[in-house]
Amino acid sequence: MPVCATTSCGQNETRNDRIRANEEVLISRILEGEKDLFLELIRPYQRTVYATLISMLGSKEDAEDVTQDVLLRALARLHQFRRESAFGTWLIQIAINEARMRKRKLRHGIMFSLTNGADDDGAYVPKDFADWREIPSEALERSEIRKALAQALTLLEEHYRLAFILRDVNELSITETANILGITRGAVKTRLRRARLMLRDILSPGLQQGGQVGLAFKEVRKPWE
Amino acid sequence: MGITCEEVWRDISDYVDDELDPKQRIALEKHFAECRHCAAVLEGTCNVIRLYRDERALAPPKGFHDRLHQRLDQRLSQGAEQRIHPSRRAVLAWALTAAAAVPLGFALFSAKRIVLPRLGHQSPSGSPDSPAVTGLVAVSEDTDDKVFHIPSCPYLHGKPKFLPVAEAIREGYSPCPICIGKHKPEKKG
Numbered sequence: 001m002p003v004c005a006t007t008s009c010g011q012n013e014t015r016n017d018r019i020r021a022n023e024e025v026l027i028s029r030i031l032e033g034e035k036d037l038f039l040e041l042i043r044p045y046q047r048t049v050y051a052t053l054i055s056m057l058g059s060k061e062d063a064e065d066v067t068q069d070v071l072l073r074a075l076a077r078l079h080q081f082r083r084e085s086a087f088g089t090w091l092i093q094i095a096i097n098e099a100r101m102r103k104r105k106l107r108h109g110i111m112f113s114l115t116n117g118a119d120d121d122g123a124y125v126p127k128d129f130a131d132w133r134e135i136p137s138e139a140l141e142r143s144e145i146r147k148a149l150a151q152a153l154t155l156l157e158e159h160y161r162l163a164f165i166l167r168d169v170n171e172l173s174i175t176e177t178a179n180i181l182g183i184t185r186g187a188v189k190t191r192l193r194r195a196r197l198m199l200r201d202i203l204s205p206g207l208q209q210g211g212q213v214g215l216a217f218k219e220v221r222k223p224w225e
Numbered sequence: 226m227g228i229t230c231e232e233v234w235r236d237i238s239d240y241v242d243d244e245l246d247p248k249q250r251i252a253l254e255k256h257f258a259e260c261r262h263c264a265a266v267l268e269g270t271c272n273v274i275r276l277y278r279d280e281r282a283l284a285p286p287k288g289f290h291d292r293l294h295q296r297l298d299q300r301l302s303q304g305a306e307q308r309i310h311p312s313r314r315a316v317l318a319w320a321l322t323a324a325a326a327v328p329l330g331f332a333l334f335s336a337k338r339i340v341l342p343r344l345g346h347q348s349p350s351g352s353p354d355s356p357a358v359t360g361l362v363a364v365s366e367d368t369d370d371k372v373f374h375i376p377s378c379p380y381l382h383g384k385p386k387f388l389p390v391a392e393a394i395r396e397g398y399s400p401c402p403i404c405i406g407k408h409k410p411e412k413k414g
Binding site: 199 | 237262266274277285293300
């Protein structure tokens with residue numbers, strides 16, 4: 001059983017099968033003309049599409065604008081959905097393509113990054129060994145914590161960021177993540193390891209100090225130098 | 226302690242994803258029980274995942290859902306209108322196509338009338354008995370080259386004499402290789 005998951009693999013599979021069956025019915029009805037059901041179909045994915053886009057584009061306004069474009073595009077292309085993958089996976093693929101196109105168009109997708117280039121397969125040494133036992137659900141009540149989470153993501157190289165978003169935010173499997181990114185499962189695991197440990201290093205000092213994340217960020221901007 | 230801290234850090238993400246074999250898993254769990262630092266790294270990593278997985282992290286801004294639904298509703302109602310009434314653009318496209326078809330048809334009809342009889346006259350086919358070989362060809366009265374041409378051939382020199390192609394062949398004329406060479410009759414025997 002995954003250590004950090006809230007439900008077991010078996011429960012997840014059953015839930016996913018049920019969701020997929022419901023989606024199949026909805027998609028068939030939409031294609032037969034009941035277009036209003038599209039809102040119901042996309043409801044569970046609005047946040048995941050937005051999260052993917054904000055992690056790629058960095059700006060809330062762009063992420064919202066592209067989210068709307070992605071969902072409209074999905075409606076227009078629904079007849080092309082082959083049902084080989086889950087609907088959510090298909091939607092995320094459209095979102096990633098759309099974000100890449102938007103970045104090329106706007107030429108402002110360059111973010112400060114703590115890593116360079118391709119996967120770094122070398123050993124990663126954690127920078128902070130202090131205990132971090134704050135309850136996450138309480139932490140998220142504070143807006144500065146939510147802001148810190150969004151900002152921490154922008155410090156990662158895009159390929160680490162995307163692997164993390166797909167696997168840990170959108171809760172896709174490692175295989176689904178690999179398929180979307182067009183890389184091997186091994187490469188996904190490498191990127192996930194990096195992303196998770198780096199995010200922990202970036203976030204933990206602030207969260208240990210009772211949410212003084214802004215100050216902690218400056219201290220850990222390049223923690224391994 | 227069976228495995229080192231470096232080995233734990235290398236495998237910690239796979240441990241979280243339950244991607245290790247049972248032997249490796251037991252080794253890591255034993256290590257976490259004995260190493261406070263690595264246990265803190267594991268706890269922190271899980272906290273990161275729990276935080277980002279929460280619906281409140283990376284949540285869309287206020288009013289996002291309303292704005293999205295408004296735009297989708299707008300699109301859906303546009304789509305419904307398009308199903309009932311063809312769009313102005315479609316009507317315009319049909320009108321333009323029809324308008325273009327009229328002069329095009331007229332031009333083709335005229336070209337057929339003008340070009341085809343001339344081709345019938347200028348392009349006698351291989352056999353003198355062919356019904357296509359009905360027009361006149363030209364031979365030169367001033368030269369002895371024994372070549373016949375179509376009347377407008379630039380290689381026809383001197384005063385032209387017009388005669389049926391069958392007669393020209395009978396009199397020993399050969400077709401001009403430039404203008405009607407392609408239609409040179411096959412030699413019999």
